[in-house]
Amino acid sequence: MRIGIPTEVKSGEYRVALTPAGVSVLKGAGHEVLVQAGAGAGSGFEDEEYAAEGAALAADASEVWQRAELIMKVKEPLPEEFGYFRPGLLLFTYLHLAAAPELARALKAREVTAIAYETIQLPGGGLPLLTPMSEVAGRMAVQVGSRFLEARHGGRGILLGGVPGVPPAEVIIIGGGIVGTNAARIALGMGASVVILERSADRMRYLDEVWSGRIGTLMSNPYNIAQAVRKADLLIGAVLIPGARAPRLVTDEMVQTMKKGAVIVDVAVDQGGTIATIDRVTTHEQPVYERHGVIHYAVANMPGAVPRTSTYALTNVTLPYALEIASKGLERAIEGNPSLKLGVNTHCGRVTHRQVAEAVGLPFEPLT
Known part of the structure; x- marks a missing residue:
């Protein structure tokens, strides 16, 4: 699978979704990683570090979003990024859709499969990515x-x-x-x-x-x-x-x-x-x-x-799930991992998380 890492655009956001070490793990599993040039600079990671681990560098965000099958981010997409949405795209990031109904509607309308870090939940109630x-x-x-x-x-x-x-x-x-x-x-x-x-x-x-x-x-x-x-x-x-x-x-x-x-x-x-x-x-x-x-x-x-501390800490917990999605595909990954299934907020034009649907006033349609 081709995994894309765009630069974060939220004001004051210096984190990046993946460290160079994370790139190495994904490349070792046979996946492609496309990193926007400068994406890691705020966290102290240079483009050369990503390239040394096998990542391809993209000149701008549009190239990352258009070429990637799975987009990994830190924060929710902003309105200027909604134009990159397309049917079948996998988006893996913090979404917090309960407070972002416009984003929820855009993901639904463009048939994006959006997996929220914050709703992946362990059987005991823990939120490992949050x-x-x-x-x-x-x-x-x-x-x-x-x-x-x-x-x-x-x-x-x-x-x-x-x-x-x-x-x-x-x-x-x-x-x-x-x-x-x-x-x-x-x-x-x-x-x-x-x-x-x-x-x-x-x-x-x-x-x-x-x-x-x-x-x-x-x-x-x-x-x-x-x-x-x-x-x-x-x-x-x-x-x-x-x-x-x-x-x-x-x-x-x-x-x-x-x-x-x-x-x-x-x-x-x-x-x-x-x-x-x-x-x-x-x-x-x-x-x-x-x-x-x-x-x-x-x-x-x-x-x-505190982006360097945060980026390391975030990659530590998101990487195993990203690897599972990329290696198995979404359907097989969620079939074998109920915690990951709870992370799917939108899929194929449906809102698939009950609490999100209730919060944003859209119909809830469970994953089958």
Whole structure:
């Protein structure tokens, strides 16, 4: 199979879908790899490194999209890329279609088979292709939150860990999954006071055991969320429902009760956001805006700011699935791999993931 790696076009996105080592693996299995010139530059990979592993270099994106049977990307295609869609094309990337109905309709209309990294799901519920980027985003959420708490950015002017005689910042994390636990790890390491709101009692017991009671846990319900939000210096939204739009758990009224200069980082913004006042997606170039005196950070591709780490981590988990698709073909690959089957969001003009279909208002038609 011919696999294409175009340059990412999203603002501030420096990741690339495949490392040169990944090219070597695919070439070793008998596949062709076509890489757009300069695609890896943002992650520190030169064209010569790809060529040395057997990749062919394409001058522009149109050549990659037209010649490839399978396109591997990092982020969802933008409207300027919709013209490359064609029947039978395989697209393997983060899609987050619940928050992108226009893209879902375009994929359906052009009969693209779109496989979303974020909806490939293991039998136990794990999301293997989302996990590494969730780890990165969770850790980054505290770093960027700490930065925007500085007075020069309009924040409260407080140090996350405080100093002797001065209390630390209050970090409130909504969601105790991969993002939330990684955010808690960094916040705790920086000396902050940390509380996680989580709806699973079993998960809260686990978190309490892991950190030996050094973080607080609260059952996630409207009352507890409202009380916690009011106290927050840094509020992190870390809720994910695979394939579905993120639930709005923090209301506009709750945000109005927050301290002036507090900071919100909503990692769920690429799924629509879990904070009501997150009503726009920001970029790495202009990452924040102010609402009700609170700083809002709503960058949808946070790991793009640390592209080398992120590209390595992403290739580690996507490559085995890409190899399976390329070597077996889609039908055989999903027949033998139920987790991969859950990743198929659109196929032959149908929306084949129930939660995506419900979120974008299109008919759900299961894969046969």
